[in-house]
Amino acid sequence: MAVMALSESRRRKLEMLTRCLAGGKVKDAQAVIDALHTPSRVTGPALPVQLAQAAPGIEQHNAAGTYWLIRRPLLEVSAELAGFPREYAAILRGSRQRFDELKASPALCHIANGLPDGPLFMDIETCGLAGCSIFLVGLMSFQGDELMFEQLLARHYGEERAILAEFADRLAGSATLVTFNGKAFDMNSLRDRGAFHGVDLGFTPPHCDLLHESRRLWKGQVPNCKLQTLEQFFCRRRRVGDIPGRDIPDAYHRFVSGGDAREMTMILHHNLLDLLTMAQLLCAALSGEQPDLSA
Template identity: 55%
Template sequence: MMGESRRRRLEELLRSQARGQVVRGDQILRARGHSAINRGAAEPAPPLPLGEACGGEAAADRLGRPCWRIRRTLADVEGESAALAVQYARVLRGARQRFDELEATAALCHAADARPEDLLFMDTETCGLAGCMIFLVGMMTFADGQLVFEQWLARDYSEEAAILQAFADRYAKAGVLVTFNGKSFDMTQIRDRWVFHAVESPWMDAPHLDLLHESRRRWKGQLKRFSLQTLERHFCGRHRTGDIPGAAIPAAYHHFVATGDARRMKDILHHNLLDLLTMAQLVTILLTGCDPAE
């Protein structure tokens, strides 16, 4: 259990980080109770560089601020079938023809009316508490017959503004934004950080399809829990193995910043990608009006 003094120190560091002050990853690790040096342990492996661990390339937002970008298609993701992209496009293109028979929210109607290319899926990874830094913005779109993933990563605490600007520019062109709990968390966090960094954000919001709200409405009484991974197991038939727990993600990122070792970043990026993929599958289920087993 974390002691009171250690808890206060951690909260102080996280507040400083949220105000834009430089906080080293090793400071946060120590505050969490992780020793910087494990005396008597075997010699640690040398840090694995980000490009080698995760792929991607150095990038910049349109103002020239640096960050890192990983771009891949569904066909590049091991263990996933590219056939999902075909199904996704077919459902979206035919959604309106059968959608009038369903009871639907305005947000779901916007998705049914949109082209597959107009939907922007988004999921963030943050440093923890509300108001803390966003270090990864994952986006997924449909282009050239493929589901395309773009993940914008801040390699250290100074690169947050660049990834937020990259998302703002893409969001400004979106027909419909799709998230899971994004109304309460992701977009609230992003707007706060846009203001903090004076990011040039869109003046008008896109229609927002929050799949958490839609799932609760659709399957109320059928499920007790509505976490994304619960829905993923129940409706998509995917059981994640070796996935990094969400609660472990902030510490893994701080470790990466402190050491430059990107081994755990690969796990975080894969976790984020699977979240986006599950959202696409849930959209197809909601728009067809039936469960996969039916």
């Protein structure tokens, strides 16, 4: 039978509380609990790394509250990929002619017929599985002649509403939305959490879910259609030292409780790589590229 395991200290507190209640002394209970508290364990280095230092950004304010915005161009992230934004723009501009050859979804057609600055790439990070709150909305779009990352970070649980409201604004202003498994996961989570906070995401623009596009285009040619598998075959990149997705919720909780931003930078980097890979997959899809099986 699944029952929440009781720690020794907690059992003692609950017993004490049972006893106080039996005597009708609810008010005394706090004193008893206070007396029983063991000092909490001190872990980690004495000096936490500050967020402003680890992930420079600006505090943003909107009607729903405040949040932390980390804005940087691809150039700042990776010198090797300095040429990619130009390539990206060229493929998006040129894809109209080759469009007929594509086994494409309506959303992909929409992108092919639009401008490079049309797509808004989006990937979220959450505090756990379904039903949990969202702490990071990673966005990427083509601005000027550069791919720009904009990560909306809730520095604690109380800032979730502000990042959702900000995302709702961005979504309303974009021509297409590009995600990886966003139809089943990201957008559902955003809508559910938005409903809770009274933030209406409104009408979703055409949504290109690259998981579905990848399955349509490359199923059978690659071992599976997970993002990181596709990354190997199309971006010729393997992640080293990346924080695994399943470790992200706990790392974020630790960040909120302890304020040490070291793990936070890993989460931000993970999210950023996901966005970048999405852009590269979109290019591959539009240009009819096949997986590099030597990778």
